[in-house]
Amino acid sequence: MTSQTDGTFDRTPLIAGNWKMNMDHVQGIALLQKLAWTLDDAKHDYARAEVAVFPPFTDLRSVQTLVDGDDLRVVYGAQDLSDQDSGAYTGDISGQFLAKLGCTYVLVGHSERRTIHGETDALCNAKIAAAHRHGLVPVLCVGEGLEVRQAGEHVAHTLEQLRGSIAGLDAQRVAELVVAYEPVWAIGTGEVAGPEDAQEMAAAIRAELASLYDDGTAAKTRVLYGGSVKSSNVGQILQGKDVDGALVGGASLDAEEFASIARFEQHLVTD
Numbered sequence: 001m002t003s004q005t006d007g008t009f010d011r012t013p014l015i016a017g018n019w020k021m022n023m024d025h026v027q028g029i030a031l032l033q034k035l036a037w038t039l040d041d042a043k044h045d046y047a048r049a050e051v052a053v054f055p056p057f058t059d060l061r062s063v064q065t066l067v068d069g070d071d072l073r074v075v076y077g078a079q080d081l082s083d084q085d086s087g088a089y090t091g092d093i094s095g096q097f098l099a100k101l102g103c104t105y106v107l108v109g110h111s112e113r114r115t116i117h118g119e120t121d122a123l124c125n126a127k128i129a130a131a132h133r134h135g136l137v138p139v140l141c142v143g144e145g146l147e148v149r150q151a152g153e154h155v156a157h158t159l160e161q162l163r164g165s166i167a168g169l170d171a172q173r174v175a176e177l178v179v180a181y182e183p184v185w186a187i188g189t190g191e192v193a194g195p196e197d198a199q200e201m202a203a204a205i206r207a208e209l210a211s212l213y214d215d216g217t218a219a220k221t222r223v224l225y226g227g228s229v230k231s232s233n234v235g236q237i238l239q240g241k242d243v244d245g246a247l248v249g250g251a252s253l254d255a256e257e258f259a260s261i262a263r264f265e266q267h268l269v270t271d
């Protein structure tokens with residue numbers, strides 16, 4: 001759902017919490033339980049906004065047990081996966097293991113993977129293929145750094161990352177793909193790209209997909225915005241008609257705040 005100014009959506013919004021390297025499995029379970037209770041108390045309608053968390057790998061088995069045991073509606077995914085399926089890849093995690101742990105989604109190419117670990121578009125492309133081999137839906141992260149933004153090349157840069165990462169994907173895969181636009185300069189800094197910036201890039205991503213595939217395919221792909229999203233700004237950000245949700249870092253570590261973001265409809269400013 002695209003959020004639109006009348007509060008209706010074409011695509012089901014996705015509110016995703018990336019815990020990054022925070023929360024051991026004991027802390028993670030407490031956070032998820034509190035999140036689920038808070039959403040239950042608010043009678044959250046998951047058909048109107050899907051809620052997902054991305055805990056560290058070491059939390060996933062506990063998350064699976066809690067979600068299955070308590071029949072939670074929150075879905076979950078991993079923060080990364082290997083482009084390989086098995087073998088001598090010390091420290092890497094196969095998509096096969098993630099599927100076995102009940103993951104729905106997997107992040108691919110988060111800016112922290114790209115900058116700290118030097119991940120390239122070609123590697124992201126291989127990771128997306130690995131996710132698909134194991135029935136996981138990739139959440140492909142793209143976005144520019146400050147210098148690129150200041151040079152006014154943010155759209156070209158981000159679309160190049162997009163094209164490189166999805167090369168060879170068929171239309172059905174693109175339709176189910178989630179793309180998260182995260183300008184690096186807005187991550188963890190308190191700097192938020194304006195709602196117009198988020199909409200500008202989401203529309204550019206959708207137009208690029210429409211040129212590579214067709215309008216019907218591009219109309220299905222969900223495009224999220226990430227970077228210092230909070231309950232106080234989510235309403236404005238999701239106002240953009242091509243913005244279909246948020247990828248939230250720091251604010252997803254507080255159950256009440258993240259639940260409030262997931263219930264973004266109460267923050268929408270409708271015409």
Ligand SMILES: O=C(CO)COP(=O)(O)O
Pocket residue numbers: 018110182186187188189190226227228229247248249250251
């Ligand atoms: O990187 C992010 C989510 O993946 C954004 O992080 P913050 O919300 O902490 O800025």
